[in-house]
Amino acid sequence: MTGAALTADERRDWLRLRRTENVGAVTFHQLLDRYGGAGRALAALPDLTARGGRTAPLAIPSAADAAREMAAGEALGARLICACEADFPPLLAALDPAPPILWALGRADLFQGPAIGIVGARIASAAGQRFARGLAQDAGEAGYVVVSGMARGIDAAAHEGSLATGSIAVLAGGIDDVFPPENQGLYERLAAEGCVVSESPPGFRARARDFPRRNRLISGLAQAVVVVEAEMRSGSLVTARLAAEQGREVLAVPGSPLDPRAKGTNDLIRQGAAICEGFDDVLRALGAPGALREPDAHDPYLPDDGADAASVELRDRVAALLSPTPTPRDELVRLTSAPVAAVNAALTELALAGRAELLPGGLAVAAGT
Amino acid sequence: MTGAALTADERRDWLRLRRTENVGAVTFHQLLDRYGGAGRALAALPDLTARGGRTAPLAIPSAADAAREMAAGEALGARLICACEADFPPLLAALDPAPPILWALGRADLFQGPAIGIVGARIASAAGQRFARGLAQDAGEAGYVVVSGMARGIDAAAHEGSLATGSIAVLAGGIDDVFPPENQGLYERLAAEGCVVSESPPGFRARARDFPRRNRLISGLAQAVVVVEAEMRSGSLVTARLAAEQGREVLAVPGSPLDPRAKGTNDLIRQGAAICEGFDDVLRALGAPGALREPDAHDPYLPDDGADAASVELRDRVAALLSPTPTPRDELVRLTSAPVAAVNAALTELALAGRAELLPGGLAVAAGT
Numbered sequence: 001m002t003g004a005a006l007t008a009d010e011r012r013d014w015l016r017l018r019r020t021e022n023v024g025a026v027t028f029h030q031l032l033d034r035y036g037g038a039g040r041a042l043a044a045l046p047d048l049t050a051r052g053g054r055t056a057p058l059a060i061p062s063a064a065d066a067a068r069e070m071a072a073g074e075a076l077g078a079r080l081i082c083a084c085e086a087d088f089p090p091l092l093a094a095l096d097p098a099p100p101i102l103w104a105l106g107r108a109d110l111f112q113g114p115a116i117g118i119v120g121a122r123i124a125s126a127a128g129q130r131f132a133r134g135l136a137q138d139a140g141e142a143g144y145v146v147v148s149g150m151a152r153g154i155d156a157a158a159h160e161g162s163l164a165t166g167s168i169a170v171l172a173g174g175i176d177d178v179f180p181p182e183n184q185g186l187y188e189r190l191a192a193e194g195c196v197v198s199e200s201p202p203g204f205r206a207r208a209r210d211f212p213r214r215n216r217l218i219s220g221l222a223q224a225v226v227v228v229e230a231e232m233r234s235g236s237l238v239t240a241r242l243a244a245e246q247g248r249e250v251l252a253v254p255g256s257p258l259d260p261r262a263k264g265t266n267d268l269i270r271q272g273a274a275i276c277e278g279f280d281d282v283l284r285a286l287g288a289p290g291a292l293r294e295p296d297a298h299d300p301y302l303p304d305d306g307a308d309a310a311s312v313e314l315r316d317r318v319a320a321l322l323s324p325t326p327t328p329r330d331e332l333v334r335l336t337s338a339p340v341a342a343v344n345a346a347l348t349e350l351a352l353a354g355r356a357e358l359l360p361g362g363l364a365v366a367a368g369t
Numbered sequence: 370m371t372g373a374a375l376t377a378d379e380r381r382d383w384l385r386l387r388r389t390e391n392v393g394a395v396t397f398h399q400l401l402d403r404y405g406g407a408g409r410a411l412a413a414l415p416d417l418t419a420r421g422g423r424t425a426p427l428a429i430p431s432a433a434d435a436a437r438e439m440a441a442g443e444a445l446g447a448r449l450i451c452a453c454e455a456d457f458p459p460l461l462a463a464l465d466p467a468p469p470i471l472w473a474l475g476r477a478d479l480f481q482g483p484a485i486g487i488v489g490a491r492i493a494s495a496a497g498q499r500f501a502r503g504l505a506q507d508a509g510e511a512g513y514v515v516v517s518g519m520a521r522g523i524d525a526a527a528h529e530g531s532l533a534t535g536s537i538a539v540l541a542g543g544i545d546d547v548f549p550p551e552n553q554g555l556y557e558r559l560a561a562e563g564c565v566v567s568e569s570p571p572g573f574r575a576r577a578r579d580f581p582r583r584n585r586l587i588s589g590l591a592q593a594v595v596v597v598e599a600e601m602r603s604g605s606l607v608t609a610r611l612a613a614e615q616g617r618e619v620l621a622v623p624g625s626p627l628d629p630r631a632k633g634t635n636d637l638i639r640q641g642a643a644i645c646e647g648f649d650d651v652l653r654a655l656g657a658p659g660a661l662r663e664p665d666a667h668d669p670y671l672p673d674d675g676a677d678a679a680s681v682e683l684r685d686r687v688a689a690l691l692s693p694t695p696t697p698r699d700e701l702v703r704l705t706s707a708p709v710a711a712v713n714a715a716l717t718e719l720a721l722a723g724r725a726e727l728l729p730g731g732l733a734v735a736a737g738t
Contacts, residue, residue: 022736026727027720030713045721052722053684097729127627216729245730254623254635257646258496266623270644275635277626315422344399351396352414353421358395360466360585361614367391 004084013038014082015066018100019201020045021059025097032100072202077191078105078175091115092220095246099199099217105175106195110166115145116282117218117243119236120154120228120253121261128154128229128261131253133161135226138279140165147221149214150187150196152180154228154236159186159194167194168221172214173206174198197221212238219243224286226251226276230264237264240273249285251276314338315346319355319366326363373453382407383451384435387469388570389414390428394466401469441571446560447474447544460484461589464615468568468586474544475564479535484514485651486587486612488605489523489597489622490630497523497598497630500622502530504595507648509534516590518583519556519565521549523597523605528555528563536563537590541583542575543567566590581607588612593655595620595645599633606633609642618654620645683707684715688724688735695732 006014017038018028031041042060049058061069073080081088083098089111092098104111116139118132136146136158146162148155150169159167169190171177175198178187190196199213200206206214215238219225225243227250230236240250252273255262269275274285317336321327333343347364350356357367375383386407387397400410411429418427430438442449450457452467458480461467473480485508487501505515505527515531517524519538528536538559540546544567547556559565568582569575575583584607588594594612596619599605609619621642624631638644643654686705690696702712716733719725726736 022721022723024720024727026729027717030717034714034717048718049721051681051684052718052720053681053688053724054722058721095729127625131625131627242729253626254631254638254644255625256496256500256628256631257622258500259625262623262625263646266644266646269623269638275623275639277632277635312420312422315420319422345403348396348399348403349417349421351393351421352391352418352427353423354391355422357391358393360395360464360611 006082006085010038011080011082012063012066012070013042014101015069015080016061016063017041019061019066019069025099028100029097069201073103073175076105076176076202078103078196078202079108081108087111089221091222092217095216095220099220102197102199103175103202104195104197106191106193107166108195110145110168110195111221113145113166114143115147115168115222117147117222117225117239117248118154118158118228119148119215119218119225119239120158121230121234121236122152122155123261124153124157124229125259125261128253129157132157132228135228135276135279135282136161136167137165139282142279142283144282147218149218149239150179150183150190152183156183156186158228159190163189163193169194169196170214170217170221171196171198171206172200172210174200174202174204176202177205179206211235212242215239216242216246219246219248222248224249224251224282226253226282227265227268227273228253229255229261230268231260232263232267234264237268240268249274249282251282251285253277314342315349318343318346319350322350322356322364322366326359326365329362329364332364375451375454379407380449380451381432381435381439382411383470384438384449385430385432386410388430388435388438394468397469398466438570442472442544445474445545445571447472447565447571448477450477456480458590460591461586464585464589468589471566471568472544472571473564473566475560475562476535477564479514479537479564480590482514482535483512484516484535484537484591486516486591486594486608486617487523487527487597488517488584488587488594488608489527490599490603490605491521491524492630493522493526493598494628494630497622498526501526501597504597504645504648504651505530505536506534508651511648511652513651516587518587518608519548519552519559521552525552525555527597528559532558532562538563538565539583539586539590540565540567540575541569541579543569543571543573545571546574548575580604581611584608585611585615588615588617591617593618593620593651595622595651596634596637596642597622598624598630599637600629601632601636603633606637609637618643618651620651620654622646683711684718687712687715688719691719691725691733691735695728695734698731698733701733 035041035044045058081102083100087108118136132154139146140162145166146158147168148158175196178184219239219242227236227240243250250273252265252268253276318332321332333340351358354367357365404410404413414427450471452462452469456477487505501523508515509531514535515527516537517527544565547553588608588611596605596609612619619642621634621637622645687701690701702709720727723736726734
């Protein structure tokens with residue numbers, strides 16, 4: 001779907017269709033697929049709507065409305081990028097559904113790099129903010145762009161840590177909707193040195209219900225999302241859930257059960273999120289998903305054939321095989337090709353002689369080492 | 370192996386065999402199995418030792434030595450319990466190898482109850498100690514005995530929280546080896562209201578190398594072990610490893626990556642230990658080991674058969690199936706027995722009419738609810 005070049009008219013039709021009442025991303029792509037183009041979909045809308053059982057006509061923005069939004073964004077120095085275009089973030093294009101359009105202010109080239117999301121509580125602890133800043137720095141040094149939501153607390157710290165290397169802020173309102181006000185300076189640096197993106201029209205003020213869509217964009221722009229601090233039922237957990245649905249890695253920073261800001265992250269770990277104690281954990285999650293546990297390697301013992309004769313020769317061979325590293329009895333059995341009972345008897349005698357020490361779990365070590 | 374009644378002579382022979390130079394728990398049980406009794410094993414030792422390649426005779430305690438240890442323990446008010454006896458802790462008896470003998474001072478009846486181990490750092494944070502105390506209280510209220518090691522920090526807090534309901538202290542030295550000295554008062558309360566146990570002879574001062582055996586007893590006496598705070602390479606991690614080897618549940622309390630005392634517990638969680646944020650987590654681990662993750666239940670969509678006719682009837686049936694709870698598209702397909710494309714078309718039309726909202730991930734909700 002990427003790589004197409006749109007004419008100015010086609011771009012305007014994409015914007016009109018996207019801004020049409022009741023047309024979400026899913027509906028947008030279904031209409032595009034069904035009618036083969038945004039213009040034809042716009043033409044079919046009135047009839048479709050009537051068949052849906054609605055009598056009032058659908059609010060479809062006019063060409064002039066779309067031109068006004070284009071002009072407003074361009075006046076801010078931003079660009080509209082459609083999902084079918086080459087500049088559209090590849091990770092977002094891979095989503096089902098992809099966001100149909102995106103306003104981008106600043107370095108759109110950052111979309112091409114590997115990226116991780118760092119999100120978390122607005123009312124974050126100093127330690128949490130320090131951790132987020134350090135994680136973002138480490139990510140940047142490793143060549144990863146950092147994506148966050150420019151909120152107070154963890155988000156702001158993540159941007160601060162990554163401004164020098166590559167930072168993308170995703171806004172729920174328009175690309176000019178700076179909130180909270182104290183992030184004005186951060187916003188200006190992000191627009192100049194990093195990138196600010198939004199699905200909303202310029203001038204649009206974010207409402208509470210616009211944040212899940214913003215969160216979906218944060219995780220969608222990243223290969224992995226790290227949640228640094230989060231209370232239960234917080235927006236960061238929504239981002240984590242969306243990331244998991246998008247097939248992106250989810251990591252969470254653990255914290256004390258006595259800290260309510262760790263409840264959400266600990267719960268994520270409980271549900272299968274990888275533990276994040278530093279950027280190495282992100283790299284590990286991206287490199288080898290699901291390979292974090294080391295399986296126990298414990299072969300069952302060979303069957304006991306009841307032999308009882310522990311020869312001097314076997315005893316000395318067993319003694320020679322022992323070292324300060326605990327050795328499983330079955331390994332001794334295998335290496336000596338002797339019956340289990342004979343090896344056991346040899347070990348017992350070596351232990352009594354102070355030449356071996358028998359450990360729980362069928363292990364033996366050389367004594368006096 | 371439990372339930373036998375030992376004569377005074379047999380008990381003395383068990384003690385002598387256990388205290389024989391180079392006879393650990395593994396060797397003890399192998400000798401007992403091979404010779405059918407501690408007395409006969411003692412008689413066979415000199416010959417066995419010579420065959421093991423040792424010329425100096427083995428140091429076997431005399432009957433008088435054993436009688437002295439018996440008298441010393443009984444003078445403290447303690448009892449010697451052998452692994453074959455009915456009073457021996459059933460969870461310890463189930464170990465391979467079981468500790469052959471145990472000195473117990475206080476309420477041996479506590480061995481019969483369900484029990485959890487709570488262990489952790491000696492130099493523990495105030496928060497960690499508070500958590501351990503609360504966890505021990507909650508365990509006690511739920512009818513669980515608490516087992517710990519009577520060390521400073523987490524161990525002491527765990528005992529304090531469970532003295533009123535049932536607390537077992539496992540010592541590396543003899544049952545009279547109070548360490549650290551500031552735990553003298555706690556020790557006296559444990560001996561009076563709870564239970565103090567040890568594998569070592571009375572009067573024995575613990576050395577560093579005696580602690581792994583002590584740790585094995587803590588986990589062995591418990592169905593589950595919770596590690597509250599632990600630095601990397603600390604004794605609590607040894608206890609956790611031993612617990613896992615014994616088939617006991619291992620839980621760990623998460624903590625901030627910036628707290629070195631959380632490094633060990635976070636690492637345990639990383640290796641598969643269950644997260645412990647409270648006693649409910651212990652109960653969950655005991656009830657349903659390994660069932661903590663909720664699997665994603667996402668059926669693949671039914672194959673698209675290309676149909677395009679969305680009837681009014683189907684649209685209304687789809688509308689009736691929608692609710693404020695997101696409903697998967699494949700569920701609508703199944704419930705309507707209609708082709709995927711027809712359901713998609715119906716959903717698109719309902720969305721355009723403002724009667725449905727289409728969500729990412731193939732979900733739909735009733736609009737305006």
